[in-house]
Amino acid sequence: MTTATLEKAAAAEAQRKQKVILAEGNEAAALGVALARPDMVSVYPITPQSSLVEHLAKLIADGRMDADIVDAEGEHSVLSVLQGGALAGARTYTATCGPGLAFMFEPYFRTPGMRLPIVLTIVTRDGITPQSVWGGHQDAMTVREAGWIQVYCESVQEVLDTTVMAFKIAEHHDVMLPVNVCLDGNYLSYGASRVEMPDQADVDEFMGEKDVNWHVALDPLRPMAVDPLTGGTTGKGPQTFVRYRKGQCAGMQNALRVIEEVHADWAKRIGRSFAPLVEEYRLDDAEFAIMTLGSMSGAAKDAVDEARDAGRKVGLIKIKTFSPFPVEALMKALGKVKALGVIDRSVGFRWNCGPMYQETLGVLYRLGRFIPSMSFIGGLAGADITIPHVHRVIAETEALLNGTAAPTEPVWLNEKD
């Protein structure tokens, strides 16, 4: 047998061992966390994340997960406790969203600079105000420039698998950055689905040895000052600061490679594959494409299938890794089409379009040829993005092919819902 055949057989065997359960996205995330065996989780409840931390608390109370759980008095302390834990060598985890993420922001935007491989699930929620407790990507998008790796999941199974992989990505020595696993509030958090549970022994082998604070530690056996004042105009201040910042950027770029490697390793060992950076769906012979993020991709793929059946040459590009932005992978995908419609589940206030659309404009520029494109905004504050909504996106994007000038205003998909 060839090596490839052997690997295929091993993956099939790994998959055969997996127990099939019914789980909501929040429960799947908690189960993924348990599989990764963190030392410490710190939690504070917030809709629609609450059931996730309840599941974690129950797993620990039942002795199914050996972690120290810190019920902190707010999200700010939640992440601060984990920073301390990580500096002492702990594998750490938490989850939050929306206002909780906003309250957490001070330690949040410090975490990547300290290169702490903390995993934080954002059960995405729209921003307030207007007051809203429902799903949307506004929270995660608002913090996209803080230096965290951000990956978005399409399905409950992908939530579970990606949660485990997130620890491996974060702790990779070429990366050492915190990771947000973004799972759509309401749609994935409460959406029950068939899930296959990887075998713990297989996951243990996948994870390997924990090595969290080799680079920065608060440990009397390795005394060091953590985060002294750095920068300014004197001495080696400027070059020292640049060295840290450049290193952080390098870690972010390294993450693109590491995310692919970790997904490949997961597929080999556990038997399930997900596009690590950018998924191309029916794109190779497409004339135009729509672009999606997160759970909306399911409905969008159905709509693309129907449009294909009707003879329209549409494909789909799904982003999984939003930060670092997968420029190369996206250029490859965009190179195949002549028009593009981008669906965002949040708003970019500065450009009056979706944030993913705005990021994509930069990639289109690098492509060096004009591709008409437009921004669609839908699914805010828990609103649906249904197959008919996506058909509208397909129709309006197709119209761009015929030379109609691309609109500068976004299309609000739920404006009349």
Place this chain on the structure above:
Amino acid sequence: MGRAYSTIAFDPAKCDGCGDCMTACAQAKTGTDDIARSRIQIYGRDGAADKTFELALCRQCADPKCVTVCPAGALDKDGTSGVIGWDASKCVDCLLCTVGCAYAGIALDEGTGHVAKCDTCDGNPACVPACPKGALKHITTANIYNEVGDWEDLFAPGLAGCQGCNTELLMRHTLRRVGPDTVLATPPGCVPGMGSVGFNGTTGTKVPVFHPLLTNTAAMLAGIKRQYKRVGRDVQALAIAGDGGASDVGFQSLSGAAERGEQMLFMVVDNEGYMNTGMQRSSCTPYGAWTSTTPVGEATRGKTQDAKNLPLIMVNHRCAYVATASTAYMEDLYDKLDKAIAASKTGFAYLHVYSPCTTGWRFPSNLNMEVARKAVETNFVMLWEYTPQAGLHFTKPVDDPLPVTDYLKAMGRFRHLSPEQVEHIQKKVVENQKFVERMTEHAHVG
């Protein structure tokens, strides 16, 4: 290191010339009530408008002239106790020593025909407890120096604090006592501001040290301590934080960690404002005080609200240990440090140290201890400790406090106060004292 010695201190402001100390000494040393034979002598100052008193007593000098001038070698300084002893078998009664001493510390005892001097009653001087006014104190702080003076100072020399910084004194003592198996958190403020965490690759501390955010000191320390506990290592978690970070923006994480009983020693250095950033007001700034954000103008004169009493708030968290302390009372401080360290092994220990700021409070740095002491002697601040088992009690009760003006006039930040403002402060001092006293009365009830 050399040795330091205990000494008897005299406060002429408290002495009313009653002579009880002399009687006690005469009884202890001669078995008589003849105060002329006492080793301690109190003299009324002639011609003073208000009758004041001076002390004649052996200072147990480091470079004793009595010993130098003695031709017979009858006087000698004991290396262990520091007491200058007199040997009757060698004395030739020449009385040269009485001439050599500038303090009248050694004199002829008419009852014996020989000189006599204070021997501190073997470290337990009879005169001190005999004084009804508290004008005499036996200062034994030297024991601290003798005990920990050789321990390593775990901060580097040359920290960039203001000249005469009281906080620097406090943190050096604290870390020396807490020891090297420590992770130290110093949130933004004077402590890291003077370079304890460091600058562009250098550090001022010899134990693991970090800048938490101003807001999350207790939470970060909790995470560190928990992980070491999880892996079975005994590492001390220590915070040295300013009052602003603790009482204002960092209060939530402090309160949360205290409520959860996180195992750490959280020390607040209370210099009553944001001194590192330029002396702005904090919730610990007292009423009437000038700060750069409570300036003195036509409409308002200094802070218009009273200070938040953070240590009392911590008592209401039922922490394993809560205490207030002052660098003017080092033995008390060390005693509380020991208790706080012990308590932090099982729960949250909170130590609130009043730390005068020479720069921000506007007084000369040589008056640091004087200002710190006056704060206690006027009851402007009170020194007490609390445990859930024993409740709250004063460790340095001041039953006969000096008027608060004795404290206020010592520094520039109160210079502008109107009589009404002074009255307000004095009223609050009395009110606060009664408030804490009521807590001591009900110590065992709650």
